[in-house]
Amino acid sequence: MAVASLVYDDPALSAFELDFVEGGERCRLPLGQAWNRRFESADPVREFRWAKGGQGFAGSYFSATVGDHVGYESWLERDRLILLDREPEVVGIASQPFWLRWHDGLRQRRHAPDYFVRLADGRGRVVDVRASDRIERADAEAFAATERACRAVGWEFVRVGEPEPVFMENVRWLSRYRRRRCSNPDVAARLLDVFAGGAPLQARAARAGDPLVVLPVLFHLLWHGQLVADLESAPLSSTTLVGVGRQAR
Structure with missing residues (x-):
């Protein structure tokens, strides 16, 4: 595929791993071996939880694009799902599609992006939803690592906040x-x-x-x-x- 020329010999292909569910089985592979899976159809890698008294609010939204329900963990994520569902170039959406794993030089890290989106031209897009005033240092580091991994395999990466x-x-x-x-x-x-x-x-x-x-x-x-x-x-x-x-x- 054309994207192979973009990622060939990129150290990120082995520095990052993807931990995901495929055919009901849990898989963990280097980024360079797993990037071409159909993550727009992936099952979530973790459960959606609603904690009493917490700020999160988990639920599911019926996507007309997907023809099925897609999970979310906050009103902000729900709103982003609605916006993605309306984008004409979006043909697939999955929530919590994988754990991205890496070592930051001190310890092992992992991050589950909020959404994986497939576009009509075949490209992938990884979406993280977080209001700008709620990004802690660890969040910023995770988003930066996710963007680096996405760039290595030709995926788009966006971090989005509150819509107008x-x-x-x-x-x-x-x-x-x-x-x-x-x-x-x-x-x-x-x-x-x-x-x-x-x-x-x-x-x-x-x-x-x-x-x-x-x-x-x-x-x-x-x-x-x-x-x-x-x-x-x-x-x-x-x-x-x-x-x-x-x-x-």
């Missing part, structure tokens, strides 16, 4: 309409036609038919980007201006 609140509020709302049951090709075609020049949401949607039938489809199209609106400046409302997105052209 208005945008996240709007995307959470739209996520209610992410599933295929909200799709209706005939209604969608009418909506793309009536919003071709851009117009206020409620007034123009009424031209497409019964709001009880039309609005779920409209929100489904906004979720997928076939219809677009300004999701960052204000909460969605009846007067939000809606237009046709590039994906629908």
